[in-house]
Amino acid sequence: KIPDRTIERLITYRRLLQKQAVEGVISIYSHDLATLAHVKPVQVRRDLMEIGFSGSPSKGYGVQGLLDYISGILDMPGGTKAALVGAGNLGRALLSYFNGRSSTINVVAAFDVDTNIIGRVIAGCRCYDIQELGARAKEFGITIGIVTVPATQAQSAADALVEAGVTGILNFAPVPLRIRPDVYIVQVDITRALEKVAHFAKPQSAK
Amino acid sequence: KIPDRTIERLITYRRLLQKQAVEGVISIYSHDLATLAHVKPVQVRRDLMEIGFSGSPSKGYGVQGLLDYISGILDMPGGTKAALVGAGNLGRALLSYFNGRSSTINVVAAFDVDTNIIGRVIAGCRCYDIQELGARAKEFGITIGIVTVPATQAQSAADALVEAGVTGILNFAPVPLRIRPDVYIVQVDITRALEKVAHFAKPQSAK
Ligand SMILES: NC(=O)c1ccc[n+]([C@@H]2O[C@H](COP(=O)([O-])OP(=O)(O)OC[C@H]3O[C@@H](n4cnc5c(N)ncnc54)[C@H](O)[C@@H]3O)[C@@H](O)[C@H]2O)c1
Ligand SMILES: NC(=O)c1ccc[n+]([C@@H]2O[C@H](COP(=O)([O-])OP(=O)(O)OC[C@H]3O[C@@H](n4cnc5c(N)ncnc54)[C@H](O)[C@@H]3O)[C@@H](O)[C@H]2O)c1
Incomplete structure (x- = not known):
């Protein structure tokens, strides 16, 4: 079971990524997502490792891919x-x-x-x-x-x-x-x- | 300045004391208030000391007196x-x-x-x-x-x-x-x- 606090942050990341996707942003670095979410970059990397998402730190994370992955964790298939x-x-x-x-x-x-x-x-x-x-x-x-x-x-x-x-x-x-x-x-x-x-x-x- | 968490607990204590007063309860012990508020009795005593309220632990706190005292801390005179x-x-x-x-x-x-x-x-x-x-x-x-x-x-x-x-x-x-x-x-x-x-x-x- 993923801790309460982590789930809250994932909800925040998802909301931020949705906004990025709407603005046409293709990829995002962990430190940029961290700034938007008012957390430390190491927290973003630790959260994504916890849910098993590995992006390539040098190129950043694909916004849509990460968005879909987090939704898979948060949401119930079928709604x-x-x-x-x-x-x-x-x-x-x-x-x-x-x-x-x-x-x-x-x-x-x-x-x-x-x-x-x-x-x-x-x-x-x-x-x-x-x-x-x-x-x-x-x-x-x-x-x-x-x-x-x-x-x-x-x-x-x-x-x-x-x-x-x-x-x-x-x-x-x-x-x-x-x-x-x-x-x-x-x-x-x-x-x-x-x-x-x-x-x-x-x-x-x-x- | 009273810490955020303490203010939250004082708001909880006030709501519980208001209910006690409506039910005609005259005095309440710190351990009873603690049980209702889902905190430890020592937390209630520490909070009340922090705001300078001294009740007599052997007889308990006067419900109305404590209620008025907490309102004095929380509220703005004049609303x-x-x-x-x-x-x-x-x-x-x-x-x-x-x-x-x-x-x-x-x-x-x-x-x-x-x-x-x-x-x-x-x-x-x-x-x-x-x-x-x-x-x-x-x-x-x-x-x-x-x-x-x-x-x-x-x-x-x-x-x-x-x-x-x-x-x-x-x-x-x-x-x-x-x-x-x-x-x-x-x-x-x-x-x-x-x-x-x-x-x-x-x-x-x-x-
Ligand atoms: N209704 C809910 O249950 C609910 C749930 C979650 C979040 N929210 C949030 O609460 C807020 C209000 O939601 P709602 O459902 O009442 O929306 P609504 O569209 O019914 O009401 C918004 C009101 O704000 C007015 N308004 C728009 N711009 C304004 C401005 N610059 N200055 C003053 N008034 C302005 C609009 O004329 C309208 O009357 C939204 O931000 C929404 O995201 C609401
Ligand atoms: N409206 C707010 O802005 C606000 C603010 C703070 C807290 N709240 C809390 O939210 C709750 C709802 O507030 P409200 O302003 O919408 O109240 P309301 O009186 O407008 O609505 C309550 C509804 O619940 C229905 N109801 C009563 N008993 C029921 C039962 N056993 N089963 C199903 N339905 C039942 C009533 O018929 C009514 O339609 C309250 O507990 C209130 O304390 C509301």
Whole structure:
């Protein structure tokens, strides 16, 4: 298993390489990729050795080849299908944004308890009753879940996702989830981020 | 200046203490707070010593007293006023959520370039033309900014915020901002979080 930190850097390298490819750059040296990624050149070389990619240091790495290789490590062949639970304000913003944006991760179904939302199609994604999560997860091959329900509902939404067989959860509710250790959780805590900015922006916590 | 990690833990302690206060709990021992916060008890005691709070370990800490003390450290007396730049899908979801939610951080104005959005009031917050950011920042006493514009516009939005005098930025655009070192930046990268979940949810990156 590749460590968490390495995966984060690979995601950064991929995003940078995609930009290089769009700008027509054919090859890139490890020290140039390192500068763009704000890491040391030795870190880039160590990461690429860890994933088994050998470029010729004298000519640099082929941008497209490295890009494809990293995508092979990061992505699931055939793509990843996600369910979004809680099609409220934040959930709908996420659906609009991710609709068709990624070739490997697709939000294929949304789920809610609000009868005004169930049955709607939001940014190309149909919203079902949460009761149907188990059946739809099997039907669509859903393996990850996005939790955008109110804090008080987050644990039950997560439990329903795990029950439906997901192995990864992206949680936006500001509560820690108690989940089986074999399910991978990433927490995005927007409120905490805002509070941190507000604190360090104060004059006396000056630099 | 209190280290970044300590501030993150204080934000966690405050959230937990708020919940305890709501549930009518009067005092709490450091080891109980530590358990809730998923840290070691010695870490809680060290953090509270660092901010100069002395409770009596034998009776525990007074919940309300500790809560008020931590808020005094974290918050700006008189509150923090924020500007949101880019009142699109994500921006509007943030405005709806933070409207009146916090007593110390308030989004007091939004800014956009889209004439269909400028002039609207979204969740109690008026949207102005980005050209007015400087004048309005002075008028409202805005000290932090939230960037929810497209990636290609993020640097110019951040520059406009810094020009208008903000000292902290919460950036949702998936690009690193090049900003003066005395402006504090927190990056929330939803796309990276989703890609990480998708990777670790794969069967073969198994646990
Ligand atoms: N909107 C933001 O900018 C923001 C910021 C910080 C944190 N958050 C967090 O994100 C989450 C969503 O926030 P929001 O602003 O979109 O809230 P919201 O109230 O607009 O949306 C919540 C949605 O979840 C649905 N729901 C409730 N219980 C459910 C259940 N058991 N199963 C399925 N659906 C259920 C509701 O019907 C609603 O559509 C919250 O936990 C909130 O704390 C949001
Ligand atoms: N929506 C999401 O769930 C999501 C997920 C991941 C990342 N993001 C990032 O968040 C940002 C916002 O995403 P969104 O989905 O809300 O996009 P959006 O297109 O819905 O909204 C962007 C808004 O910014 C405004 N704008 C453009 N240039 C501007 C400028 N120079 N000054 C002020 N306003 C300007 C537009 O008029 C629009 O209202 C993007 O950078 C996106 O990459 C969003």
